[in-house]
Amino acid sequence: MNDLAIRDVKIYKASSELKKPISDSTHTLTEISFIVMRIQLENGIIGESYLLSFQYSPNAIIGALKDIVPAVKGHQCFETGIVHQKLENLFEYFGNQGLLRWSQAAVNIAMWDAWAKSQKLPVHKLLGVTKEKVHMYGSGGWISYSIDELIEEVTDYANRGFKAVKIKVGSPKVSTDLERLKKVREAVGDKVDIMMDANQGMDLPSAIKLSNEAKNLNIHWFEEPVNHQNFQAFEILKNQTGVSLAMGEREFDTLALRELISRNALDIWQPDILRIGGVEAWRESAALANSFHLPVLPHYYKDYDVPLLCTIPNGVGAESFDWVNPLIDNPMVIKDGYAKPHDLPGWGFNFIDDRLTEIK
Structure with missing residues (x-):
């Protein structure tokens, strides 16, 4: 018996409290939910991963995760590259992007957790450390x-020591976004950076107008101003306004990164570890960004991103939401605007059993 072989795979759901629906320019979220994968090795070690699912396509993503179980059982937990390529070949018929990439990443992250636990090391120490802490933004x-709710949130971040906050834009009227940005600047002062995120919800003329009219507010960057595949619009927006542009969370590969680099139309690369395919793919994209002197500030998954950012030279910061904190046994500590990786083996945290519902 090989002690490090994958014996079993189980899938769970967990949910965090959401008092009322929340909206950006393109989505309304009615639940904050997570799909959790646990792989068990022959020696009993559990490797874990999770993905943020909200209310979207629950049967589709669960089906994609279940479909990979027969393909990964029996593989040793350190065979992450072998399993990735095996799944790449299996997925080719229906497409390597989308839901199948998410499932590929989920098992990859769980395998890294199990492998690092078997070595009694945190993942970042297994990969090699370049820094000890990472700048965080709220x-x-x-x-x-409402304006009151917006100000309450950003001032709470500032009071907790965060040195940067990001807010949504893409309202029906640019004047509404501008007024909200002004209120945030008044609330947090000049010592806190402000970023804005349109979630692809603006057209080019509106994005140009907002970028120009918000210049005196010292906006740090503009994230996903337009559709993520409208590379020409990114280029025009950059050339006409000079605003720093950020994107990457929608990408399942590095095509957009390469295209925008060629157009000199990207300033910050934001890979999503679940969409891009897992640890190796995340780090490969970061290396490509580094070769063009672009910083990496990933999307959402701080409990994975902070450790990985500490293993690359161009890891600048990470995004912070508190949604997962009540569901895990070792929430990440953020102090004076910085976070350090968990120092326990693996990713350094696990979901609390009582908060999980197994999906059969």
Whole structure:
């Protein structure tokens, strides 16, 4: 018997409290939910991963995760590259992007957790450390918030020591976004950076207008101003306004990164570890960004991103939401605007059993 072989795979759901729906320019979220994968090795070690699912396509993503179980059983937990390529070949018929990429990443992250636990090391120490802590920014600022709710959130972040906040833009009127940005600047002062995120919800003329009219507010960057595949619009927006542009969370590969680099139309690369395919794919994209002197500030998954950012030279910061914190046994500590990786083996945290519902 090989002690490090994958014996079993189980899938669970967990949910965090959401008092009322929240909206950005393109989505309304009615639940904050997570799909959790646990792989068990022959020696009993559990490797774990999770993905943020909200209310979207629950049967589709669960089906994609279940489909990979027969393909990964029996593989040793350190065979992450072998399993990735095996799944790449299996997925080719229906497409390597989308839901199948998410499932590929989920098992990859769980395998890294199990492998690092078997070595009694945190993942970042297994990969090699370049820094000890990472700058964090507070995220949210939903369009559905009232002005009072918006100010309450950003001032809470500032009071907790965050040195940067990000809010949503892409309201029906640019004047509404501008007014909200002004209120946030008044609330947090000049010592806190402000970023804005349109979630692809603006057209080019509106994005140009907002970028120009918000210049005196010292906006740090503009994330996903338009559709993520409208590379020409990114280029025009950059050339006409000079605003720093950020994107990457929608990407299942590095095509957009390469295209925008060629157009000199990207300033910040934001890979999503689940969409891009897992640890190796995340780090490969970061290396490509580094070769063109672009910083990496990933999307959402701080409990994975902070450790990985500490293993690359161009890891600049990470996004912080508190949604997963009540569901795990070792929430990440953020102090004075910085976070350090968990120091326990693997990713350094596990979901609390009582908060999980197994999906059969």
